[in-house]
Every structure is written in C-alpha cells, then in structure tokens.
Amino acid sequence: MNRKNFLSSLLTIGAAGPVLAASTPPAPACVPAKTTTATPLIIPPYLRPGDTIGITCPAGNITAKEIIPATQQIESWGFKIKTGDTIGMKDSIFGGTDAQRAADLQQMIGDPDIKAILCARGGYGAVHIVDRLDFSPLTKYPKWIIGFSDITVLLCHLHSNGNWASIHSKMCNSFPDDWSKAEPVQVDSILSIRRALSGEKMQYKTPPNTFNRHGRAEAPLIGGNLKTIETLAGTRSDIDTAGKLLFVEDTGEYLYSIDRMFWHLQRTGKLQQLAGLVVGGFKIKPDDPGEEFGRTLYDIVTERVAPYNYPVCFGFPVGHQKDNFALKYGVPHLLDVQEMEVNLTDVSVPAANTPAE
C-alpha cells in the first residue's frame, strides 16, 4: 500500500465537506493486538509425503464415518492421518464437551509428529475453547492449523497472538463421498489444500466484476467469516487489519445484517487502513416480506469503502460454496485487480515452485 497516497486521500476527504468527513468515524475505543508489526510471521514447515495430519473437532461434531472421504483422499496424497478423540464424540451440537475438544486440540498442538491439524468441520464452538488452549508448544513444534467458518476464531487468534500462518480452506465435511462424481471446481478446491500444505506458490484468478476497484497491493492476507470476525471484536483474538489484505465471506445472513457487519468493520477501524479488500461468497438470506433492504451486497461494500482508495474485488472463490480455495492465512499476497482480470498471488514462495499445469 502506498501510505503517502492513503494519507493524502484522507486529507482530501476531510476537506471535501462535512458529510464525507463525518462518514469517517472517530478512532475505535480499543483494538487489542498481541501481534505487533514487529512480530515476525511464522510460516510452519510445509509438509512432505509421509508427514502426519491430525484431524480434530474444535467446534461442531462429526461422525467417524463422515470423515472417511477426507482421510482416504488425504492418505492418497501420501500423508498419514491421526484421528483425534473428538471424532465421533457429540455433546449437543459440539464434537465433545469443551474440555474434551480443548484436550484433543491441545494434544495435537503438542504432538511433535503432527505437522498439520485439520479441523473436521466448523459449526460453532471454537470460541468456547480458544482461551483454554496453550499455543506455546507451536514454537517447538510449528504446524499448520486448517479450517474456515467457525474456525476463523482460531485463525484470527493465531494471527493476532504470535503471527502464525495458517490455512483457510474446506474441511473434512466438504470432501465428496464419490470423488469421481465431484464437480471439477470442488476437486480443485480440495486439491488446493494439498498444494498449499506442500508449499506450492498459490495463485488465484477471479473473473472481472464491474463493481471491482482497480489497483495493486502486496500485504499479508487475513480475514474469514465476517460474523465470526465481528464477534471477536474487543477480545484477545480480534484482528488488526491495518496494512493488510482482508477477505470476508458469510452464509445465511440477511442483507441488513451484512450491512451492519460492514459498518462494524468500519466503526472498529478495520476498513480505514486496509491494503485491499477481497469479498468472497455471501449466501444471502432473503429479506422478510415488507422488510426489503433495497441494497445489494455490491451497494453495501461500495458505500463502505468509498472513502478509501485501495483495491477491492468481488466474487473471490472463498466461502460456504464449492469453489472455496485454500488460502495461506497471514502470509503476504499480491492482489492485482485489473479491468480484465483479477489475480491474487502468494508472494511468500518463489516462482520456481509454481506447479506445471
């Protein structure tokens, strides 16, 4: 991000008139951030064939049978699987009690043989255990934490408390029962987990969109489920988005609620100093009759980012959908939004590691 341009644009806005000036809210009351700009990014070692991936349920429950498509596929990639105790456990909607889920994840965090931890599914529940977890063994046994949706809690927490890179991707419950019948984009999304874990240079193309705002920015990529990000505000897992590329997605929310969440981002200081904004998939809950919101997702986002000048892209393949590609969370990426094409490129890995396709 060109900070000079950013600052001068703010000054311009301030001079433009009372309405625009007032649309930039005052500084938020508190933005806790354990990770400072001085905290170096820690990228765990990429996996090699023979390495072990642990599967656990920090949030919603899953049966042993339901993870079989995932374990078979991951084993076919040459990785070993360690299945956590919480697989098959159930305590109401959770994969075991809070104590059981925390213990299972804690055990995997400290297990020197486990090189990555794949969360079996999202749902709800990571926030119940995040404050019970001791992540310090990661220093000795660094490893990738993998998941999305409710797992956004863990990804944000790791970013804000130690600047740990992680992987935002599909989980066990998204692996198709019959691989041969899966749609190509679903297969590609799942194979992208393997590519990210193996240290490939990740590159994503998104179709052009007339609502995009053009520009280029290189910065760490963070974000996740928008509602989850909102409910982390004010807590020690909250994210500091300044100078970063923020991606957001959500499912099952009303347009008014999405609007309120984007206002929340702005009013908590999370939009002002972004390097770029990546809008993923939003499965929108239809308005109730007589409560038509009258604005689209494009309107909502465009209104909120109007005072700033960083690149914005819509329709990025991340979210509760078939095209949900693995993203290296916390890792520097180049976002290049042009009229004819949009590219997001992992810049942490040299170009030589680009797969021959």
Add this chain to the structure above:
Amino acid sequence: MNTPNIIIPPYLRPGDTIGITCPAGYLPLEKARTCIDTLPAWGYRVRIGQTLGSASDNYFSGTDDQRLAELQQMLDDPGINAILCGRGGYGLSRIIDRIDFTRFRQSPKWIIGFSDITVIQTHILTRYNIATLHAPMAGAFNDGGATGPGVESLRKALTGEPLAYQVPTHPFNRSGTATAPLIGGNLALLAHLTGSPSEPDTRGCILFLEDVGEYLYNIDRMLRQLKRSGKLDHLAGLLIGGFTELKDTIRPFGATVEEIIRDIIGDLTCPVAFGFPVSHGNDNVALKIGVNSRLRVGPEGTTIGEIY
C-alpha cells in the same frame, strides 16, 4: 465506570412536546396511531416526524440523510422535550457517527426506545454520560398495550415518578444487593458496538440484556464476546430480560437460553436476576439507562428501583 454525576434530562410537564421519529426501520403511520392519540391524553403535544409513515419503499424509514436530518432537528429543537423513536429495526449504526450532539449536550432531553435504539443510547451514555429511557416504542401502544404495564411505566418515567419493579424469583438467580447505574439493552447491538467508538463501558454497572429472533448458538457466541471483551468482569449486577422468538439450528443447541447464560456467567459474583420484564415481547417496562438503581435479588424475588 460511569461517574455518579449522570446527567438526567428534565422530566416532562403537561404541555411539553414529544417528537416521534423513525431513525432506523420503516413504520407505517397507522401503527403509531394509538400512540399518537394516547400521548395527548397524558397531557403532551406530539410532533410527528416525516420519517414516520414516510414514502420510503424499502427497509428504512428514509435515506440515511433523511433519518439523520430529522433526528438532528429533533435533538436540536428547543420546542421538543423528548424524542420517542417509532420503532427499531436496523439503521442507527449507519448515522450515529454523523449526529452532532453539541446542542443535545447543552440541553439534554429523553431519548426513548429500545432494540436498535440501543446504539444511540449506549453511545450517549458512554460518550456524554447522559441518561436515556429504554422503553416501549410507538407500536407497543397497539392492541391494548397503551394501558398495559410497559406503556404505563413509560408514562410514569416521563413524569419523573421513580421507577421500581418487583419480579418473582428464578431458580438460576444469584442473591445479593447492588447500587449502581443501569446499562444495557439489546444483546446483538451491545456485541455489535464492541470495539467501536460507542462501545459500552459496563464496569461497576447493573447490566440488563434482551434479544429477539436470534439463534441459540448466536446468543451463546455474543455473550462469550461480552465475556471475552471484559464486559462481564466488573459488573455490579446482571438483569436477564426476555429472549423472544428464538431460533435453533437443525442440530438442536441442547440448552435453553437461561442455561446458556447461567453457564457463561459461571463464576460471576454479583447478583443476577433472570426473568426481568424487558424484551421484544409484551413484558417490556421502562428502565432509565445511566441512572443509579438499587437491585436486590433474594429468595423472595427481585426488586429494582431507581435511587433519587
């Protein structure tokens, strides 16, 4: 912590004027008719804003500019002695940072409402230490509500008659007494305001909570946000209102809202009372946000009354 010298707007006298505006969602004029007819019977004049029953064809009662302009005008107008919000819905977050409170701070008046109105009420308490009135809005006067206990408590509150309530005991209550200012409102909005310039400072306060139409898991998540952001750490007391029209996921959450709250407040040592009549349902009595109140939770029930 809120300073004890909370600024209490002047109570109303016969002949005073109440302005009705819709700073958030749309409300048809006919839904406010009973309210508009009742307020003069209480001795007040009514000024109806254009946002009530406006020509808006969408969710909001008007554009941001229209809603803001009307609210601003009513805040600044010395001829308006209190502002009754027609309804909540959603919309104050969109205009709160554009409201100029300069004149309001010089001549405070009661801001009346709940639900989305939690945004401006929390903002005013946190930033300006001025009391507001968490109370039924225009729609609550309908269907016999005008003579019900909720609207009756609003009438009393406006005259300056001290508010006091008695509530039956609840198995999850925690006994104790506290004298502290009230703070609170809609849980979703208190969570939404966390981290923003309108963030509630609950330290040393009696916190009251209510919500409507939320999934159980989301109630759990928002309460955990309050807890993790320190908002339950230094409470003087906690009043749990009604959580109405709750939804559940296909896989049932497996706990009632009262059980969820009991589990989350865990080791809280302050008095806690469940079943307080503040909600989106019929039970919704007026509470003065920011005003010092005495809470007693005991085996015989709960009492709360303002200190005056």
